[in-house]
Amino acid sequence: MIKLIGILVVAVGFALRFNTLLVVMVAGISTGLVAGMSFHEIMELFGKYFVENRYMTLTVVFMLPVVGVLERYGLRERAEALVRRARAATAGRVLIFYTAVRQISIAFGVNIGGHAGMVRPLVAPMAEAAAKLQIAKAALPAEGAARAKQGKLPEKTIELIRAHAAAAENVGNFFGEDTVFAVGAVLLIQGTLQAQGFEVGLWALSLWGIPTALVAFACLVWRACALDRRLARESAAEPKQEGGR
């Protein structure tokens, strides 16, 4: 039981909003000490796993310079312009489309996308532009597109759309992976069961990932439509606030 101290440290630390790095380090040190390791040994383990897991940070480090340059030269603005031309675009539909592409491509073993490479430079700006368009159209149907160019979304709305864009990336990434083609997770499952003497086929594992993949996509569609409805409600409420001007 005492070995669970690390989990307690993490829970309390997150709840009290201490610096997350500090919470994680303290959790590791206390778990190690309780398990009878010396401080030196704990540092050695931290160092070993930190170096082994550098690949987790690698893609973000590589993406940021490209994304930075492209943003400087108007990538987000261009993505917005593209969306303004698609009349049926809504924030929710942009996210549904992205998740579909992400789920299908990763099902075939191709990992495109990512928060740094796709969501920040392309998906989020497109969804935001579509939302501007929605709101402008609701206010003044005739001049919709023209107004959308100048209009600004309230900060709360921007946060909401961006958070949903990140969610779309995660859902597409997680729940497409274990279908069709065997990649990392499926191999791990097979290896773990094999070590216990259970032989399972890769195809069986992939096949049984499909129902959940469909449920996950349906969930994303539901959330995306809820987002669109919320944007519509907010834009309907907006003219009243502007009434004073």
Place this chain on the structure above:
Amino acid sequence: MKLLNLEVFYVIAGIFLLLVAGRIALDRTHAKRWGSALFWGLLAVTFLAGKSLPPVAVGYMMLAMVGLAATKRMGFAGETGTSAEERAASAELLQNRIFAPALLIPATAVVGTLLLSKLHVGDWWLLDSANTTVTAVCLGAVGAVGLALGLTGARPATPVREGSRLMQTVGWALILPQLLAALGGIFAQAGVGPVVAELAAHALPTQYPFVAVVAYCTGMALFTICMGNAFAAFPVITLGIGLPLIVQQHHGNPAIMAAIGMLSGYCGTLLTPMAANFNLVPAMLLELKDKNAVIKAQVPIALVIITANILIMYFCVYRF
């Protein structure tokens, strides 16, 4: 022999991080100049020489980095990018060509996975086949920087400056995924997993097949919430709850159990700040005020999927 293995890209990343640290050290207006420069400098060293340094040295370097972040000695100076008008003008000029570098990266991922990973002359392979995804994305990113410089006519210093700006926007959260992976490793070494699995198996009336399914699926999700990683939870919960109860006691199908069990773990990933690379780093990247906004957006999704998983597993695992 692999020509483009992870180590090659670690060194490139290390050099870039060193440039970031150097830029900050030279910036007299940076409010947290030395703390920030030290933080990025230390990270650069772990990328450049991580393999050859003794792990214990890296551990103490991490302690220093965590100390710098926790005492707020590192931070963002607030370097500004270009103005909205400049960006709009440049977007007008470049039209859709601006997308080419951004799309080159997924294109490289496709070609890399399907083609480049199979390219070899004798024992010389172009890509490291064990890490095709990561190496292909990095290769694509290097190509994309070149293409972007060609298209925009920007100077080679621009990617370093803009990358450094974005890197500082993400800040210390950048190393959180690695630190959490290390914590997961320490949990595993200390034997935290079996304790959790045993608690769950003993606290519940698992003689009912449905309860066994609920215990396994929620166990996967809860333990993933604690560890931040479904891959770490899978062996522990499957050996502790899944195989003994669902397969051995109630004669369920191991393939169905395992496939849906892993996906139940992913529901936990959607809910936890411990999965920093999926939930917290994006919040920093998208410059969200509320760091938990991504998790909040994912809560309804995760709850519906885990419920669906329990039902799918219950109706299928004892039948097929």
